[in-house]
Amino acid sequence: MGKTIAEKIFSAHCGREVKSGEIVISEIDFALAQDGTAPLAIQSFESMEIEKVAVPEKLAFFVDHNVPSPSQEVSLLHQLMRHFAKKHKIKLYDMGKGVCHVVATEEGWISPGNLIVGADSHTCTYGALNALATGVGSTDLAAVMASGKLWLRVPESIKIILKGLLPEGVYAKDLILYLVGRLTARGAVYQAIEFEGEIIQEFSLEERFTLSNMAVEMGAKAGIMRADNKVREWLKKRGIRSIQPVEPDEDASYAQILEFDISFLAPQIARPHTVDNVVPLKEVEGTPIQQGFLGTCTNGRVSDLKIAARILKGRKVSPGVRFIVAPASRQVYQETLRQGIIEILVEAGAALVTPGCGCCVGTHNGVPAKGENVISTANRNFQGRMGNPEAFIYLASPATVAASVIEGKITDPRRFL
Amino acid sequence: MHLKDYLLQGKAHKLGDDINTDYIISGRYKFKTLDRNILAQHLLEDILPNFYQQITPGDFIVAGENFGCGSSREQAPLAIKYARIGAVLARSFARIFYRNAINLGLPIIVTDTRKIKNGDELKIDLSQGKVINATAGLSLKTEPFPPEIMQIIEAGGLIEYFKKGRGWTELGR
Structure with a gap:
């Protein structure tokens, strides 16, 4: 019997052939934590009474969720991370560098075939680089710090085959929202998704990251793609020259094989308060909004800001709307500055905030008021997610967010293209 | 764990499906403090204001499918543990929550929670994997x-x- 990508990657990291369903102790190639999870991981590590971090060279910390610090309590947690990282020689990317999942790929931490864990649920983003990457908890991270290894279950896999190409004005975000709506929040719990289809080859790496990023919204452990020449080229630019892509065997066994014809897909929206509450945009078209947010590990990259700028060029954000933009990393910020994208967004009325998670996680940088509607490019719209349980969050593509902040209501971006 | 820790008794607090970790503990608190007792006081606050005040130590959270989906925050099972919830019972758990609960020593039980109503008295023997719904007079199978x-x-x-x-x-x- 053949193996899935997940089974092959686990086998390579366990020193023996393993099958889905097994619980294994696996070598980890790279592990990360952010300011919402690292402080707890540090506490857990110290409680284990282990002196030395086993594999500091395989670890990175990111200060990205709550930046710049809004309070003395948060500053203390950031300081704890800095001190620990310095003491144990762990690479720390401080505030302003950007969102962990964007920075980790930019900095060349991720290669095909890697087994990666992160104390952040959107660690699955790296599946776009043919890595088995999954979110874990803080004590898990402590165990990796202590040993370089972690207990994991080898997941079953679901193959999602995408037929056809996307129409004009419909984006990777619309596609993944559609898939989350179809599979639901629990459609892939404990399982790895393998994405297949012509559209994947067609997609840029940035679009692929958007897809893999939201695999966890279906409960998946990972959202993996094959590595093609685009991956090879993309990694080469980031200093990684030799790669070993992992392909699934023809006769691999899947829990499910699902096919979707995407050639007629229209823009999609996830309505409050769950990510799988997805409808075609036209069903909520005209819903008034008071805030728009462009950014995050899902949609805060150069191409995302670029499409928003294309729509906003020469236009203004509606007077009743606040439009917040958080470039996902300093690199994204610099590149969009160079290309004049930031100029267009600011001219239109956008408020730029520090590269990082921005207002997605409800700490600061744009907490909505009671009863307000927000349209956001983020990946979650749970009640209270942005800091106010009495606000309503709609998730959409960067193009839809840009069109909607111009009109002050949920708007089909195809009108502006 | 001592033998006595395997025997639990308390009242069921029934929740629905897909309870995410943002609901269990809001980002407003998780980023601010590592104090477990403060986190515990805000347990499930956004969807059930005053939930913490309604708990008697040893009570159970009883949920449907996919409990603990969403963010990886370990503060979620930690807040439950420090609110002195005896165990979480669900038809299924989201994978990161499942890991976190095991790593923290918070008992979690997969069982058919449709047979438990809000307020039912439950007796649980963790070593035997037995759940008894004393109110309904039912014995439930566990995974x-x-x-x-x-x-x-x-x-x-x-x-x-x-x-x-x-x-x-x-x-x-």
Whole structure:
């Protein structure tokens, strides 16, 4: 019997052939934590009474969720991370560098075939680089710090085959929202998704990251793609020259094989308060909004800001709307500055905030008021997610967010293209 | 874990499907403090204001499918543990929550929670994997843990497991 990508990657990291369903102790190639999870991981590590971090060279910390610090309590947690990282020689990317999942790929931490864990649920983003990457908890991270290894279950896999190409004005975000709506929040719990289809080859790496990023919204452990020449080229630019892509065997066994014809897909929206509450945009078209947010590990990259700028060029954000933009990393910020994208967004009325998670996680940088509607490019719209349980969050593509902040209501971006 | 820790008794607090970790503990608190007792006071606050005040130590959270989906925050099972919830019962758990609960030594039980109503009195024997709904007079089947995971649970969580210096060798067969 053949193996899935997940089974092959686990086998390579366990020193023996393993099958889905097994619980294994696996070598980890790279592990990360952010300011919402690292402080707890540090506490857990110290409680284990282990002196030395086993594999500091395989670890990175990111200060990205709550930046710049809004309070003395948060500053203390950031300081704890800095001190620990310095003491144990762990690479720390401080505030302003950007969102962990964007920075980790930019900095060349991720290669095909890697087994990666992160104390952040959107660690699955790296599946776009043919890595088995999954979110874990803080004590898990402590165990990796202590040993370089972690207990994991080898997941079953679901193959999602995408037929056809996307129409004009419909984006990777619309596609993944559609898939989350179809599979639901629990459609892939404990399982790895393998994405297949012509559209994947067609997609840029940035679009692929958007897809893999939201695999966890279906409960998946990972959202993996094959590595093609685009991956090879993309990694080469980031200093990684030799790669070993992992392909699934023809006769691999899947829990499910699902096919979707995407050639007629229209823009999609996830309505409050769950990510799988997805409808075609036209069903909520005209819903008034008071805030728009462009950014995050899902949609805060150069191409995302670029499409928003294309729509906003020469236009203004509606007077009743606040439009917040958080470039996902300093690199994204610099590149969009160079290309004049930031100029267009600011001219239109956008408020730029520090590269990082921005207002997605409800700490600061744009907490909505009671009863307000927000349209956001983020990946979650749970009640209270942005800091106010009495606000309503709609998730959409960067193009839809840009069109909607111009009109002050949920708007089909195809009108502006 | 001592034998007495395997025997639990308390009242069911019934929740629905897909309870995410943002609901269990809001980002407003998780980024601000590591104080477990403060986190516990805000347990499930956004969807059930005053939930913490309604708990008697030893009570159970009883949920539907996919409990603990969303963010990886370990503050979620930690807040539940420090609110002195005896165990979480659900038809299924989201994977990161499942890991976190095991690593922290918070008992979690997969069972058909449709047979439990809000307020039912439950008796649980963790060592036997038995759940008795005393109010309804029912005995519920539970899904046993794989032996590897049982080792972490029996140690009292992953920190204790490592503290005992056993590393991974025993677990990793």
